[in-house]
Amino acid sequence: MIEDFFGFIGYEQVTETAFSHMKHNRSVCFVGPHGSGKSSLVAASAKLMSERRVQSFPMVISFCNPLKQFILTIVEKLYRRKLLSPEHLADDWDTLRKKLSREHYRHSIKIILPAIRNYPGLFIGIDDLDTLTPIGRSVILELTNSGAIICAAATKRTVTLTRVLYQFQEIPIPPLHDDIVRKITAAFLDERGLLVEDRKHFIENIVWKSAGSPLALDNLLKYFENEPHIRIEDIRKLSQGAGRKETSLEWLIYATFAMVILLRFVSRATMNKQLYIITSSLAAAFVIIRYFMSKGNRSDA
Structure with missing residues (x-):
């Protein structure tokens, strides 16, 4: 993603707002359309927590169905960080995973919750809560009630998600401002050394077509990354793809x-x-x- 190259330009205030909640042990949920940078914000929040709070033990997990796989992923991350009880750390991970796979998922929950209580402020980043089920909702609530700080992401407020958001500080993700997109695009052209016949026109068309979406901007810049020379014809094609009518005089x-x-x-x-x-x-x-x-x-x- 573009934030790997330029830093998380344009969303500094969003991450700071999220951190201001999480440092007081309040969970947050980023809500925004597809491609708005939710997953990257969760990862950025995890990085911020690890930099400013050593005890946070950040981990980022994608929520998935079946629910048991999601819970086993949490158990594995706790196991790798040696946060489980000595009884469970005595086994190697493959042995423990096979044992838990044969048990009901509630058995795995009983392993997770004590570890969370023993390490208050444990950060768990959960990406993509759009597939959250009612049972998954109960698991999320148990994690937050045990003291875990959850940073989640969702595209829309489903009925199930709405019933869990009362435990979260909801943070809407605004689109990237046009000036930020111009800044990123100009820096990209300079860093890559790309030759553009009409630089200003090219940047404005990138702004128009990306429409403030980090994912769209990332895809557009990647498309032109391997082009040593961006010609006016390429810019016109970009304009037409963005729905603009190019009138040449x-x-x-x-x-x-x-x-x-x-x-x-x-x-x-x-x-x-x-x-x-x-x-x-x-x-x-x-x-x-x-x-x-x-x-x-x-x-x-």
């Missing part, structure tokens, strides 16, 4: 220039000195303007 300019040249020949044929001077001046002005326009495009690239 270049043909009109050349048609006008052709008319000036035609009138110049007419003035010579009719011996019209005044018309000849005017058309010659216009032709010279066109050549000069066209030269500086092309020079400006090369300097932008």
Whole structure:
């Protein structure tokens, strides 16, 4: 993702807001549309917790069905960090996993909850709560009631999710501001050393097509990453893909220039000195303007 390259630009305030809740042992849930950066925010929050709270033991898990697999993942992470009871740490993980796989998931919960109570402030990042089931909801509530700090992500407020959100501080994710997208795109072009024939036009089209979505921006920049030279034709295709109608006036300019040249020949044929001077001046002005326009495009690239 782009945040791996530029840092989490544009969402610093969101992560700080989340941390301000989590440092007081309150769980949070990022809510936003697909591609808005929820998963990355969960990971960023885990990193922030590990940097500012050594005792947080951050772990990030994707919520999955069947529920038993999700619970076993938590048990494994607690086992790897040696946070389980000595009785369970005595076995190697494969042996313990086989034992728990044969048991009801409630047995695994009984292993998890004491570990959470023994280490208050344990951070658990859970991605994608959209598939949360009623039983999964009860498990999440047990984790939070035992003292775990949960940082979750969800695309929409389902009925099941709504019934668990009262335990969370809901944080909506705003789209990236246009200025932030411009900043990221410009930095990307500079860092990668990409040549763009019309840099300003290219950046504005990236802003338009990404529509503030970090995932869309990431995909767009990756698409052009391996292009050593981004031509005007590529930018026009990008504009058309974004739903913009590109109207080129270049043909009109050349048609006008052709008319000036035609009138110049007419003035010579009719011996019209005044018309000849005017058309010659216009032709010279066109050549000069066209030269500086092309020079400006090369300097932008």
